[in-house]
Structure formats: C-alpha cells, structure tokens
Amino acid sequence: xxxxxxxxxxxxxxxxxxxxxxxxxxxxxxxxxxxxxxxxxxxxxxxxxxxxxxxxxxxxxxxxxxxxxxxxxxxxxxxxxxxxxxxxxxxxxxxxxxxxxxxxxxxxxxxxxxxxxxxxxxxxxxxxxxxxxxxxxxxxxxxxxxxxxxxxxxxxxxxxxxxxxxxxxxxxxxxxxxxxxxxxxxxxxxxxxxxxxx
Amino acid sequence: xxxxxxxxxxxxxxxxxxxxxxxxxxxxxxxxxxxxxxxxxxxxxxxxxxxxxxxxxxxxxxxxxxxxxxxxxxxxxxxxxxxxxxxxxxxxxxxxxxxxxxxxxxxxxxxxxxxxxxxxxxxxxxxxxxxxxxxxxxxxxxxxxxxxxxxxxxxxxxxxxxxxxxxxxxxxxxxxxxxxxxxxxxxxxxxxxxxxxx
DNA sequence: AGCTTGACTGACTGATCAGTCAGTATCTAA
DNA sequence: TTAGATACTGACTGATCAGTCAGTCAAGCT
Numbered sequence: 001x002x003x004x005x006x007x008x009x010x011x012x013x014x015x016x017x018x019x020x021x022x023x024x025x026x027x028x029x030x031x032x033x034x035x036x037x038x039x040x041x042x043x044x045x046x047x048x049x050x051x052x053x054x055x056x057x058x059x060x061x062x063x064x065x066x067x068x069x070x071x072x073x074x075x076x077x078x079x080x081x082x083x084x085x086x087x088x089x090x091x092x093x094x095x096x097x098x099x100x101x102x103x104x105x106x107x108x109x110x111x112x113x114x115x116x117x118x119x120x121x122x123x124x125x126x127x128x129x130x131x132x133x134x135x136x137x138x139x140x141x142x143x144x145x146x147x148x149x150x151x152x153x154x155x156x157x158x159x160x161x162x163x164x165x166x167x168x169x170x171x172x173x174x175x176x177x178x179x180x181x182x183x184x185x186x187x188x189x190x191x192x193x194x195x196x197x198x
Numbered sequence: 199x200x201x202x203x204x205x206x207x208x209x210x211x212x213x214x215x216x217x218x219x220x221x222x223x224x225x226x227x228x229x230x231x232x233x234x235x236x237x238x239x240x241x242x243x244x245x246x247x248x249x250x251x252x253x254x255x256x257x258x259x260x261x262x263x264x265x266x267x268x269x270x271x272x273x274x275x276x277x278x279x280x281x282x283x284x285x286x287x288x289x290x291x292x293x294x295x296x297x298x299x300x301x302x303x304x305x306x307x308x309x310x311x312x313x314x315x316x317x318x319x320x321x322x323x324x325x326x327x328x329x330x331x332x333x334x335x336x337x338x339x340x341x342x343x344x345x346x347x348x349x350x351x352x353x354x355x356x357x358x359x360x361x362x363x364x365x366x367x368x369x370x371x372x373x374x375x376x377x378x379x380x381x382x383x384x385x386x387x388x389x390x391x392x393x394x395x396x
Numbered sequence: 397a398g399c400t401t402g403a404c405t406g407a408c409t410g411a412t413c414a415g416t417c418a419g420t421a422t423c424t425a426a
Numbered sequence: 427t428t429a430g431a432t433a434c435t436g437a438c439t440g441a442t443c444a445g446t447c448a449g450t451c452a453a454g455c456t
C-alpha cells in the first residue's frame with residue numbers, strides 16, 4: 001500500500017464517517033488527502049470501490065484485534081469474559097471511531113446488498129463481534145457462572161446493547177459513557193447464574 | 199391537510215426510508231405521489247422541509263400512540279408494564295415501519311443538528327420512548343417488582359435494546375422476531391427484584 | 397542515452413438534481 | 427358572474443458531481 005493510497009483511504013474514512021457518503025464529493029476527498037482527483041480513480045475504480053476498501057481495511061483491523069483479545073484472554077470465568085468482551089468492544093469502537101461510524105451508515109448495508117464482496121466483508125465483521133460474546137457465554141455456561149439460555153441469541157442481544165451504547169455516543173444524544181457501569185451491572189444480572197451448581 | 203399534500207408526504211416517507219434521502223430525487227417523489235414536481239415545492243419549501251414535515255408528522259403519531267398506551271394501561275405491576283412497553287414499542291415500530299426507518303437514518307440526526315425545530319421534534323420523539331420505560335421502572339420500584347437502580351439510565355439501556363431489535367429487523371441481519379421471547383426473558387432477569395420486600 | 401512502466405495530474409464532460417417561475421385550472425365569496 | 431385567491435403544472439436553469447482522458451514525470455532497465 002503506497003503512502004498516497006493510504007492517505008486517500010484515511011481522508012475518505014473521516015469524511016464518509018462525519019459527513020456521509022453521498023454528502024462527500026470526490027473533490028473533497030482529493031483536497032483533504034492532498035492528492036489529485038484523478039489519482040483517487042487510479043487507485044480505486046469508483047467511489048463505491050473506495051468505500052469497499054475502507055470496509056475491507058476495517059475487517060482486517062477488527063480480525064486482528066479479535067485475535068489479540070483471545071491471545072490475552074485471562075478470565076476467571078465466562079461471566080468475567082463477557083465483561084471483558086464488552087470493554088474490548090467499547091475500546092475498539094473508541095479507537096476506530098470513524099471506521100465504526102462508516103460501519104453504522106446505511107450506505108454500507110446498501111452496498112452489501114448489491115455487492116457480494118461487501119456483504120462477505122460486513123458479515124465477517126458482524127460475526128466476529130457476535131462470536132466474542134457467544135464464546136464468552138458458552139464458557140460461562142460450562143463453568144457455571146452463566147445461566148442456561150441460547151448462547152447465540154443472548155450474544156446477539158448483548159451485541160445490540162453494547163453497539164447501542166456506541167451509537168448513543170456517536171449521536172451525542174446522552175452522556176453515554178456514564179451508562180457504562182450501569183450497562184455492566186445490568187448485563188451481569190441478566191446472565192449471572194444465581195443457582196449454585198455445587 | 200389536503201389529499202395532495204398527504205400523498206406527497208406518504209410517497210416521500212417511503213422513498214426516504216427505503217432508498218435514503220440523498221438517493222431519492224424530487225422527481226421520483228413527484229412520480230410516486232402522482233403530483234407535479236412544482237406542487238411539492240408549493241407545499242414544502244425545500245427537500246429538507248419535506249423531511250422535517252415527515253418527522254413532525256411522526257412526532258404527532260408517536261405522541262398519540264403514547265397517550266393511548268397510558269389510557270389502556272392495566273398492568274398488575276411495574277415489571278409487567280415494562281413488558282407491555284416493549285411490546286408497545288415493537289408494535290409501533292412495525293406499524294410505522296417506514297417512518298422508523300426515516301428516524302433511524304443519519305440524515306435526520308444531521309438535520310436536527312442544524313435545525314432547532316427538527317432537534318426539538320427528534321428530542322420529543324426520543325424522550326417519549328425513554329419516558330415509557332422510565333415510568334414503568336419507577337412504578338416497578340414503587341410496587342417492589344423491580345430492583346433498585348437509576349430509572350433513567352436503565353430506561354435508556356432498555357430503549358437501546360429494543361430499538362436494536364428494530365434495527366436488526368430493518369437490516370434483515372438476523373431473524374430478529376425470533377429474538378423477541380429471549381429479549382423479554384433477559385429484560386425480566388435484568389430488572390426483577392428477587393429479594394422479597396415483605 | 398533511449399525506452400518502458402506505473403504513478404500521478406487536473407481540466408473537462410455528460411448527467412443529474414433542487415429549486416424557480418410563468419402560466420393554467422379550480423374554487424370561493426361577493 | 428366575476429375577481430381574487432389558492433392549488434397546481436412542467437419546462438427550464440444553474441450548480442454540482444462522478445468519472446474520463448490525454449498527457450507529465452520520475453525511476454528502473456538495457
């Protein structure tokens with residue numbers, strides 16, 4: 001990846017995230033990235049191709065972070081791993097704020113509907129997120145820290161909750177960070193196995 | 199409200215919901231609504247004014263539904279009222295599917311940032327949703343069916359969960375309706391007061 | 397030196413779109 | 427009946443934008 005290509009990708013990600021895809025013109029991307037407009041079309045075949053490249057790049061980063069989470073995994077029980085997964089997710093969303101905003105834009109879902117490559121990419125990202133929660137719940141059910149419930153469904157709901165917090169932050173509708181402790185507490189109550197297995 | 203104006207509003211709501219605001223041209227709105235393009239600008243001062251009118255109309259409908267919910271309120275305890283509120287929200291989102299999709303579009307939040315009237319409208323809708331949950335939680339804490347926790351924060355998280363389910367349905371990422379029972383169960387565990395108050 | 401190639405440039409184009417406007421039709425009330 | 431108001435029309439305009447293309451430039455090879 002040349003430096004030029006990277007700076008186009010970075011500028012486009014920021015603009016698509018903050019202004020939106022259709023609200024951003026290629027001449028703006030060229031201005032912000034400091035690259036001539038023609039150069040963008042030399043590296044990316046179209047505006048949509050540029051969006052796809054941003055999503056592919058995000059997929060790579062998410063999968064890397066995902067693997068790191070498992071490598072450093074060191075939780076005393078599944079319930080604690082769920083808490084770790086929530087913290088991991090929120091940390092990732094904050095570090096990759098602009099990329100998550102692009103991911104949350106409708107345009108990405110619309111592109112996924114008409115472009116199989118994009119759909120595979122979006123699914124990989126989404127599956128990765130849900131997987132973390134599902135693994136943690138599965139482990140918790142094995143070690144007895146989490147109550148019996150369908151792991152996949154609970155993982156989807158968990159992801160929805162945590163991602164909702166990220167959305168609240170994005171839209172600045174509420175001081176979302178102040179909800180973090182509450183969210184953890186509610187998730188614990190939601191999942192914790194209160195019946196002793198001994 | 200003339201019949202012409204209504205059909206413009208209806209067509210625009212459907213198009214803005216399914217295709218997006220910037221992806222919909224005024225000539226499409228005119229074609230679908232069966233009204234000349236000039237007529238749209240006779241009734242609405244601009245394309246953004248049309249979006250604002252859709253949101254104002256939604257606000258009216260939501261506030262009406264909200265009042266009806268309270269009128270028919272007949273729950274044995276606060277926890278049951280929370281369940282009723284979740285059912286109410288999902289039913290409303292399904293009946294007003296297209297309007298909710300418009301509400302979920304970034305463009306609505308962006309318009310709210312630059313147009314105070316739009317912001318007041320969006321806040322009224324949002325507050326109304328969170329209020330239902332907050333009232334229910336408050337009642338549950340009074341009657342002892344719901345555990346002690348900050349009602350506003352818990353209401354925000356509840357809304358996030360239920361709205362997340364609506365989003366899953368919109369994006370067709372998962373057979374979301376199959377999550378309904380699970381969601382109810384998790385919310386019950388999350389909020390239920392397990393300590394006897396007697 | 398001469399040749400090739402990949403990176404890069406920015407002026408240009410055809411298409412699209414929001415919004416305008418001059419004019420027509422329909423209604424209403426005196 | 428008619429004058430004025432309100433509702434409606436669709437061709438038109440100026441602006442914007444994605445994408446193109448003819449050509450420059452520098453690095454590497456022979």
